[in-house]
Amino acid sequence: MDLPGPPLPVDAVLPRLVAALTEADAAVLQAPTGAGKTTRVPLALLQADWLGDHGILMLEPRRIAARASARRLAGQLGERVGETVGLRVRGETRVSRRTRIEVVTEGVLTQRLLRDPGLEQGRTVGVVVFDEVHERSLQSDLGLALSLQAQGLLRPDLKLLAMSATLDGERFAALLDGAPVVTSEGRTFPVEARYLGSPRPDASGRAPRIEDAVSAAVRRALEDEEGSVLAFLPGSGEIRRAAERLEGTVPRDVTIAPLYGDLSARDQDTAVSPAPPGTRKVVLATSIAETSLTIEGVRVVVDSGLARRPRFDAGSGMSRLETVRVSRAEADQRLGRAGRIEPGVGYRLWSEVEHAALRPFAPAEITQADLAPLALTLAAWGAAPDELRWLDPPPEAAFEAARELLRELDAVDADGALTDHGLAMADLPMHPRLAHLALRAREMGRAGLAADLVGLLSERDLFRYAGRLPDVDLRLRIEAIRGARDLSHRGARLDRGALHRARQEANRWRSAWKATDTPGDLDWAGPLLALAYPDRLGQRVGETAEGARYRLREGRAVLLDRDQPLADAPFLAVGDLDDRRGGARVFLAAPLDADDIESLFADQIVEDESVGWDAEAGRVVARRVRRLGAVVLSEAPIRDPAPHLVTAGLVEGVRQAGLGALPWAKETRRLRERMAFLHHHLGADWPDVSDDALLDGLEDWLGPYLAEMSRLSDLGRLDLGMVLRQLGGSRAELDRLAPSHVTVPSGSVRPLDYSDPDTPVLAVRLQEVFGLEQTPRVLDGRVPVLMHLLSPAQRPVQVTTDLASFWRDAYFDVRKDIRGRYPKHHWPENPLEATPTARAKRRR
Incomplete structure (x- = not known):
C-alpha cells in the first residue's frame, strides 16, 4: 500500500484492515496512541477498491483534534485543507467538490444524519470512521447508534470503522455484530x-x-x-x-x-x-x-x-x-x-x-450527561432509545427528565412525538433550550437579542469571580457583548477570552439570521431567558439573613444574595445556579413581570382551587389560584370550597400537627392501647393503631368524620372512641379478649393497663387479693397480667406474673417488712384463707 510520508506503526496492519472491511460492513481498529491511526487510516481507505468514488467521513471528539487531523492529512498529500481533505466543525467549513475525506466533529455527524439519514446527498459517504471511540462521548455513542440503524435500514453498503486506543475494542466489536478486530502494536518508547x-x-x-x-x-x-x-x-x-x-x-x-x-x-x-x-x-x-x-x-x-x-x-x-x-x-x-x-x-x-x-x-x-439534546435528536430521528444499539443505553430516569423538558419547550407533544417547532429546533446546532429561545425570539422580532443570548449562554460566564459574587444581571453581559459596558466591577474581572468567543458566536448567528438590534430590547432579556429555562422561572417569596428567597417553577427554593441589585425583583428568569454549597444560589438571571409570564406561558397556566393547611392559623385556607407550576400569579379566597377539599386540608393539618391534636380522653387512650395489644398478639385480625399506621391512613379512618370541620379546635367535637371502634373488631370480642377491668376478691373493679402491648398490668393493693390463688389472665387465658401488688400507701411491694408462687415463697418476707411499716393493718399468716378487703382493717 503506497502511502505518502514516513512509515508509521499502523502501516503494518492497514492491508489487513482494508481487507476486513472488504468482507464485513464494520471493523474495529485497536491501536495505541502514536501508532498513526488518525493520519494514516483515512488515506489507506481512500485506496480501497470497495470505496469507489464514495467519500470518507471521519469523526473527531474535539474541534482542536479535527483541525489538527485535517491539517496533517492534507499535509501528507501536499495540499491545503479544503481540497482532498476537508474540515467541518462549528463555525468553520472548508470543503470543496474535490473533497473525499471530510473530518468533522461528532455533533456535525448527528446534524447531517438528521438531514440526510442515508448520507447520500452530495458525495455519498462510503465509510464513517469513529476516531477515539474509547473516550465514550455522548455524541460519539449517539452517532454510532444512528449510523448502525441507518446502515441496517437504508445503507447496507455503508461501512463503519471504530478506532480505539485502549483495550476495550472487543466491546465495540460485539456492538458491531461481531466485527473483526485488527490490532496494531504501535511503536512507543519506554x-x-x-x-x-x-x-x-x-x-x-x-x-x-x-x-x-x-x-x-x-x-x-x-x-x-x-x-x-x-x-x-x-x-x-x-x-x-x-x-x-x-x-x-x-x-x-x-x-x-x-x-x-x-x-x-x-x-x-x-x-x-x-x-x-x-x-x-x-x-x-x-x-x-x-x-x-x-x-x-x-x-x-x-x-x-x-x-x-x-x-x-x-x-x-x-x-x-x-x-x-x-x-x-x-x-x-x-x-x-x-x-x-x-x-x-x-x-x-x-x-x-x-x-x-x-x-x-x-x-x-x-x-451522566444532560440528555435533552439526545432526546430531541431521537425524536427527530423517529426512534425510541430501546430501538437503537448502544454500548450503554441512556438511563431511563434521566431520559424521561429530558423528555419532560422537551414538552415544556414545545418540542414534543404529550405522547413524545416531535412537533413542527421541535423539528425546527432539531435543525439548529445548539442545545434545545437555546434553539427554543432562538426560534421564539425570531418570531417576536428579537433575532438580534436572541443571537447575543445564544452567544452568551453557549459560553461560560464573562466574569472571573474573585471573592464576592459579581452582579448576576444578564443584561450587563448583553451590553458588554455589544461593546457598551466594561464588566470589571464588584471585584470581578472580565474574561476577555470568553467575551471574544461569545461575541464571535453571537455575530455568527446575527449573520445567519440577518439580525439587527431593536431599540429597548434589553427589556426582553428576562422573557427570552425564561423561554430557554422555563423550569427555572422564579418568584420572590421572602427573604432570609443571606438574601432574597425565590421559589422556582419546578418547586425548589433558591437564594439571591441580598446585595444584588435584582434582589427586589418579584419575578426572575434564572439562567445559572450553583447548588454545590448547600442551598442553591442564583448566578445568572434577568427580571421579568407577571404580564410577561401571562403572555409567554398562557397555554401552560392553570387555575384551580387550592385548599391547604395554614399551620400558623390552625385552619384550612381555601383559595382560587392561577399558577405556573409552583409560581403563583394570582389568588383569591373561596367562600364555599368543595367539602372534600376542606376535609383533605384538615387531614393534612392533623398530619402536620401529629396525633396529639386529636381529643384523646383517658378512656380513648385506654381503648387504643387495648386494640394495640390485640394487634400485637393476633396480627391482622385486629387493626394496627400505631402512630405510623394512623397517620398514614388518616384519610380513610378519620376523614369521614370531619364533615363541617375546618379548624384544629373543631376536632374537640369528635367521639374518638366511636371512631376507633369503627376500625375493626367487635366490641364484644374486645371486651372478652382484652377486658378493660377485672374484679378482684375484695369486690373492687380495677382497670388493666395495656400501655405495654406485651403484658397488661393490674395495679391492686395486696390486701384486696387475699384468697386469690392464681394470676388473672387475658386473651382467652394465654397472657398472664403483670400484677403490681401495692402497700396501703399505693406503693409496689411486689411485681409478679405468678401469684401462686408469690404466696408460697415471697409473701412472708414481704409481710415482715410491711408489718413494721403498717402496724395497724392486718397481715395474716395465711393470706389464702384471709378475707380480702378494700379498706384498712385494724388489727385487734
Missing part, C-alpha cells in the same frame, strides 16, 4: 513512571492548590530531564494560574504554552507546534491532549491525575463540571505521550497505592 504522591496539606492543614503542585513538578522536570514537558491539569483556570506561577521561574529558553478547548485556533496551533531549535516548551493542557493530538518534542509528562467532566443532575435539571480522578486508562494514555520520540519520564502526583485504586475506565458520558 516511559518511567515516577510517583510523587498526592499534594500534602501545609502546617495550617490547608491542601495546596493543584496548580502549585503541578508547577513545582514542572520545575523539577525541567531541572532533571531534557526535552519539552506536557503537563495535564483539570481546567483552563488551573492552567492560567499554573502559567502565572511558572512565568519568571523557568529558564529563559523555555516557553509556556496553554492548551485547552476555548483557546483560539492560532493559540492552539502554537501549543502543538514544535519548539524552535535550541528551546524547550512547557505545554499546560487539559485532557484534550490525551489522544488525537501530536505535540512535537515532548518526552516528559507531568500529570495532576485530575480531569473535569460534566455531570447532570436530573433532579435539578442542571449540568455541572466536576473535578474527578482520572481512570487508569486515561492515566496510561497521558503517560504514553512522553514516549512518542524517545524514552521518556512521567511524573504522577499520586502514589502507587492510589494508582491501583483508580477505576479501569472513565464512565461513559451518556450515563
Whole structure:
C-alpha cells in the first residue's frame, strides 16, 4: 500500500484492515496512541477498491483534534485543507467538490444524519470512521447508534470503522455484530513512571492548590530531564494560574504554552507546534491532549491525575463540571505521550497505592450527561432509545427528565412525538433550550437579542469571580457583548477570552439570521431567558439573613444574595445556579413581570382551587389560584370550597400537627392501647393503631368524620372512641379478649393497663387479693397480667406474673417488712384463707 510520508506503526496492519472491511460492513481498529491511526487510516481507505468514488467521513471528539487531523492529512498529500481533505466543525467549513475525506466533529455527524439519514446527498459517504471511540462521548455513542440503524435500514453498503486506543475494542466489536478486530502494536518508547504522591496539606492543614503542585513538578522536570514537558491539569483556570506561577521561574529558553478547548485556533496551533531549535516548551493542557493530538518534542509528562467532566443532575435539571480522578486508562494514555520520540519520564502526583485504586475506565458520558439534546435528536430521528444499539443505553430516569423538558419547550407533544417547532429546533446546532429561545425570539422580532443570548449562554460566564459574587444581571453581559459596558466591577474581572468567543458566536448567528438590534430590547432579556429555562422561572417569596428567597417553577427554593441589585425583583428568569454549597444560589438571571409570564406561558397556566393547611392559623385556607407550576400569579379566597377539599386540608393539618391534636380522653387512650395489644398478639385480625399506621391512613379512618370541620379546635367535637371502634373488631370480642377491668376478691373493679402491648398490668393493693390463688389472665387465658401488688400507701411491694408462687415463697418476707411499716393493718399468716378487703382493717 503506497502511502505518502514516513512509515508509521499502523502501516503494518492497514492491508489487513482494508481487507476486513472488504468482507464485513464494520471493523474495529485497536491501536495505541502514536501508532498513526488518525493520519494514516483515512488515506489507506481512500485506496480501497470497495470505496469507489464514495467519500470518507471521519469523526473527531474535539474541534482542536479535527483541525489538527485535517491539517496533517492534507499535509501528507501536499495540499491545503479544503481540497482532498476537508474540515467541518462549528463555525468553520472548508470543503470543496474535490473533497473525499471530510473530518468533522461528532455533533456535525448527528446534524447531517438528521438531514440526510442515508448520507447520500452530495458525495455519498462510503465509510464513517469513529476516531477515539474509547473516550465514550455522548455524541460519539449517539452517532454510532444512528449510523448502525441507518446502515441496517437504508445503507447496507455503508461501512463503519471504530478506532480505539485502549483495550476495550472487543466491546465495540460485539456492538458491531461481531466485527473483526485488527490490532496494531504501535511503536512507543519506554516511559518511567515516577510517583510523587498526592499534594500534602501545609502546617495550617490547608491542601495546596493543584496548580502549585503541578508547577513545582514542572520545575523539577525541567531541572532533571531534557526535552519539552506536557503537563495535564483539570481546567483552563488551573492552567492560567499554573502559567502565572511558572512565568519568571523557568529558564529563559523555555516557553509556556496553554492548551485547552476555548483557546483560539492560532493559540492552539502554537501549543502543538514544535519548539524552535535550541528551546524547550512547557505545554499546560487539559485532557484534550490525551489522544488525537501530536505535540512535537515532548518526552516528559507531568500529570495532576485530575480531569473535569460534566455531570447532570436530573433532579435539578442542571449540568455541572466536576473535578474527578482520572481512570487508569486515561492515566496510561497521558503517560504514553512522553514516549512518542524517545524514552521518556512521567511524573504522577499520586502514589502507587492510589494508582491501583483508580477505576479501569472513565464512565461513559451518556450515563451522566444532560440528555435533552439526545432526546430531541431521537425524536427527530423517529426512534425510541430501546430501538437503537448502544454500548450503554441512556438511563431511563434521566431520559424521561429530558423528555419532560422537551414538552415544556414545545418540542414534543404529550405522547413524545416531535412537533413542527421541535423539528425546527432539531435543525439548529445548539442545545434545545437555546434553539427554543432562538426560534421564539425570531418570531417576536428579537433575532438580534436572541443571537447575543445564544452567544452568551453557549459560553461560560464573562466574569472571573474573585471573592464576592459579581452582579448576576444578564443584561450587563448583553451590553458588554455589544461593546457598551466594561464588566470589571464588584471585584470581578472580565474574561476577555470568553467575551471574544461569545461575541464571535453571537455575530455568527446575527449573520445567519440577518439580525439587527431593536431599540429597548434589553427589556426582553428576562422573557427570552425564561423561554430557554422555563423550569427555572422564579418568584420572590421572602427573604432570609443571606438574601432574597425565590421559589422556582419546578418547586425548589433558591437564594439571591441580598446585595444584588435584582434582589427586589418579584419575578426572575434564572439562567445559572450553583447548588454545590448547600442551598442553591442564583448566578445568572434577568427580571421579568407577571404580564410577561401571562403572555409567554398562557397555554401552560392553570387555575384551580387550592385548599391547604395554614399551620400558623390552625385552619384550612381555601383559595382560587392561577399558577405556573409552583409560581403563583394570582389568588383569591373561596367562600364555599368543595367539602372534600376542606376535609383533605384538615387531614393534612392533623398530619402536620401529629396525633396529639386529636381529643384523646383517658378512656380513648385506654381503648387504643387495648386494640394495640390485640394487634400485637393476633396480627391482622385486629387493626394496627400505631402512630405510623394512623397517620398514614388518616384519610380513610378519620376523614369521614370531619364533615363541617375546618379548624384544629373543631376536632374537640369528635367521639374518638366511636371512631376507633369503627376500625375493626367487635366490641364484644374486645371486651372478652382484652377486658378493660377485672374484679378482684375484695369486690373492687380495677382497670388493666395495656400501655405495654406485651403484658397488661393490674395495679391492686395486696390486701384486696387475699384468697386469690392464681394470676388473672387475658386473651382467652394465654397472657398472664403483670400484677403490681401495692402497700396501703399505693406503693409496689411486689411485681409478679405468678401469684401462686408469690404466696408460697415471697409473701412472708414481704409481710415482715410491711408489718413494721403498717402496724395497724392486718397481715395474716395465711393470706389464702384471709378475707380480702378494700379498706384498712385494724388489727385487734
